[in-house]
Amino acid sequence: MVKTQISSKGQTTIPAKYRARWKSVEVVWEDLPDGSALVRPVPDIMSLFGSAGSTPARDPLEKSKARSAWAGQSERGKA
Numbered sequence: 876m877v878k879t880q881i882s883s884k885g886q887t888t889i890p891a892k893y894r895a896r897w898k899s900v901e902v903v904w905e906d907l908p909d910g911s912a913l914v915r916p917v918p919d920i921m922s923l924f925g926s927a928g929s930t931p932a933r934d935p936l937e938k939s940k941a942r943s944a945w946a947g948q949s950e951r952g953k954a
Contacts, residue, residue, distance in 0.1 A: 889914075 897916035905913040
């Protein structure tokens with residue numbers, strides 16, 4: 876648990892260890908029934924692009940290699 880001060884303008888600082896982990900520029904405050912608050916980062920929409928997984932770089936000659944392999948298989952099937 877980390878304790879921070881609230882300024883006279885109602886502002887507080889998010890500790891560096893959380894900013895580094897969250898990598899977000901916005902947070903959401905949720906008021907809980909027991910009077911406490913839950914603070915969560917709002918993900919940056921741009922950081923979500925590509926988050927489903929990255930595809931490996933393709934071989935630029937991939938199509939021609941596949942066609943050659945397929946042609947070789949069909950030639951063997953005719954003989």
